Amino acid sequence: MGEQTNVRIVEDAALTSTKDLPSQWIAVCMGTGCVSSASAEVRQALIQELERHGLSSQVEVRRTGCFGFCAAGPIVVIHPDETFYTRVTPADVKDIVEQHILANRRVERLMYRDPVTKVPIEKWYEIGFYSKQQRIVLHNCGIIDPENIDHYLAREGYQALHKVLSEMTPDQVIDEVIRSGLRGRGGGGFPTGLKWKITRQTPRWPKYVICNADEGDPGAFMDRSTLEGDPHSVIEGMIIAAYAIGARYGYIYCRAEYPLAIHRLQVALDQARQRGFLGGNIRGFDFSFDLYIKEGAGAFVCGEETALMASIQGDRGNPWPRPPYPAVSGLWGQPSNVNNVKSYAYVPHIIRLGADWFKQLGAPDNPGTAIFALTGMVNNTGLIEVPMGITLREIIYDIGGGIPDGRKFKAVQTGGPLGGCLPEAYLDTPVDFDSLCAAGAVMGSGGMIVADETTCMVEFAKYFMRFACDESCGKCPPCRIGSTRMLETLECITAGLGTLEDLDYLRYLANGMQKGSLCALGQLAPSPVMSALRHFEDEFRAHIEERRCPAGKCHALITYEIIADLCTGCMVCARNCPTNAIRGEKRQPHVIDPALCERCGLCKELCKFDAIVVR
Amino acid sequence: MTVTLTINGQKVTTAEGSTILEAARSAGIYIPTLCHHPDLSNVGACRICVVEVVGARNLQTACTTPIAEGMVVYTDSEIVRATRRFVLEMLLSDHPNDCMTCEVSGDCELQDLVYDYGVKWPEHKGKRHNWEIDPDPNPFVFIDRNKCILCGRCVRACAEIQNRDVWNFAHRGFRTKLVAGADQFMLDARCESCGQCVAYCPVGALYDKMSLGKGRANQVQKVRTTCSYCGVGCNFDLNVRDGRIVRVTSAPDAPVNGMALCVKGRYGYDYVHHPDRLTAPLVRARWLQGVEEKLKGGEWQVFVPQGNGRDGGDGSDHLTVTPDTFIQTDWDTALDVVARKFAEEKRLHGSGAFGMLASAKCTNEENYLFNKFARQILGTNTIDHCARL
């Protein structure tokens, strides 16, 4: 984001040059989130309005990547004063130009307000959501126009590549990445430099460099945002990786559901090629490399590296057993290096600022930042980049602004459908690969989903199991059939038909899947259920032994009731019940017929007197 | 280059690049498999061959894991056995309880493993597949997807051996379905009905349609034979029950063809017991001498084509023998007639009167002799062969 911000965050870093930026400009977020809430129209209106006032040459309207705070989008930031406007519509544009640009008065109604004090907040980085963030991968998102390579170049873009080609041998590059301690951001946390080294050492050519931009975790959109907001950083990282391992060609495997990311990537590739950063003899050096986009059809399992390569080959996206690992035998049987989008995006920074700079960020053995899509029962949802080692509590309460409506926190799930949930007692766990793993969750590459007291943990676990069932590739029996049996068992429990043996059966199935499955999908798919069972066994037992859902969520186990004393007989509920399950005379207490009630909860929502309760 | 590893405490030295499975088998150590077949590529799908490799994070599939110097492997430890049992339980939990009437009972790799590992067919409330049985009009290949374990052997056999790429999997997870082409009928998906897929199916999901209900492995006698259709010399086993061929199965040790056969070799055996099949030489009465006597003496018979309506079912006495009537004779008589006619033709019209057409059903040696006979005995160069095109 803004100049001051970056200085504030990474004080010793030279990441902050803003040369060539006009003094007054308006950033309009054109990430997928804001585009879907009509930011393109806002941008168009801004351009027209400025033109109308003859300001086109003084004020630049710039399309930028994602600010992360998509729930409050469309986001517009006025520079240089960095005023952060949320939920901007084309109708607001007149005020922004006439008040803010012309009269230098902020448009208060568009400013973000502190959720507690309701005071409008001026600068974006004073907002709680950004308070503890540290943007390295996302440092250009919201600043540069991703479709303009000059913007990237103005922010030290391709300097790392130049340094590599002019000053460093491939082995020196690998050593630097190893020394930096960078670990893969695709979820596993494997040391990136080491992977490069093995790929370099395998004496077979051609070799390939592959970027994993499949991003199949439900709710995750950090890779998308990186590609949409700063595609050149990923491309530069890949070129450096190619130089280090000795690859001539590379692929970016991006899901076809990311049309904007693919478009921006394509524009960036074309521009990089035009400027000689890709193609034969890059920048006149004796090194050639080119990159292609391969669109994936959106199967979660195609994010698994071997399935991903099968898919690039045009085969069914099924995983292959490892070993041999891709570094030895990957795409078309050739040595291939697969890294996540973010892993590549760190590389230019590491090369330019040095391994020592990177090492001191984040936590020991876990240098750098972590990027999460924070969702679920928190006040502020969105994309966050935080230093490794920050605690779950800081993320949920300081950045996320806590649980809405003062409800109680129950659990937080990290690592998406292959991760685990952690209860309140673990809130002070540092967020890094090793600590999360030790706590029984995983870093993963995905969402951080917060559950509160209104979340049923059986239902929560079942959601992830259903996802795994739907996304299992079907190749191996433990996952294909085991996940189905686990889901069926969970469905039994939430339907009030469970037995205590079902809990043992779940554990048995989980163990079999972990031991027997081919790929990490099947091996880890039981984790959400097992961690829920470990931390919230009481809740499972309540479903079974008492036929009760403590969170009041499982339809088969709850009833809606009207408290006669509170009911005024206004008839709103009766009129709106889709199954006509509510009877009663006007101004007389109403009753719900449990046989007709479908437990949709509409009546409870509509009752103005809080007379309807769940039991 | 060789590599030495330890399997179940036993030192095994074998070629670099082998898999654990190959190394174990070379040392006589048994590891069960389902999706593996030595003729096909390895995919590690079924998970039955899992073994413990010391130092590895998880169990490894023996069929895919390359050996490494100093590797320590356990192929039958408790965790290995428990995992195999789990895999089998899962497979059976989505399998019909049909061994009683299944075509391949007694010749089924799944049944054998389930027996070895003492797994019971589980009753449960969950889903089992209920695909339509035999939905494909292919005249030779029978499909029962309910028995399919999705091992992919048929897929690879068709792609890697037959090069037809008919089979693949559609959909994901529990809904994964073996399909021909884009879920079409086999014959619309490039199938040439060679039956390779059937031959490689470890269970009863693919079977030979003509053999349904005709006899299971323990009810038939296998008779090794060489295919009579062409000169390649493929070997296979005739499955014979009560003196009749009920099925052809591949013979993995067949020197020329291994498991592979074409549609004729595998399915073209129905002529063997066909009532119209000629089993003795036929000669027109006009070329024979002493027909009346031989017929009376029962040495020769009047040939009665089946189903032509002439044989009222009451014996051959009523048939009148004309010069054109075919008489079923013996080989010596028939060959004498041929030799006599050849000699006569040559004397009257010369060698140029002969044109010779050889057959692809003969061996090279037979065709060589045929050519010698044509050129040296008959004296003609007008020779051709049905496979010349």
Ligand SMILES: Cc1cc2nc3c(=O)[nH]c(=O)nc-3n(C[C@H](O)[C@H](O)[C@H](O)COP(=O)(O)O)c2cc1C
């Ligand atoms: C089911 C499954 C899905 C995965 N999805 C992704 C993904 O969407 N993006 C990703 O980068 N890695 C994903 N991975 C991890 C990759 O297999 C691989 O480890 C990673 O791309 C390596 O990159 P890194 O070293 O930079 O982390 C997935 C793994 C599994 C088992």
Ligand code: SF4
């Ligand atoms: S574990 Fe699941 S996703 Fe992975 S190969 Fe097996 S069936 Fe496919």
Ligand code: SF4
């Ligand atoms: S019969 Fe032959 S060609 Fe047809 S599907 Fe089977 S293997 Fe392929």
Ligand code: SF4
């Ligand atoms: S039909 Fe037979 S060979 Fe083909 S996948 Fe199913 S079980 Fe395997």
Ligand code: FES
């Ligand atoms: S035989 Fe090895 S996984 Fe099937």
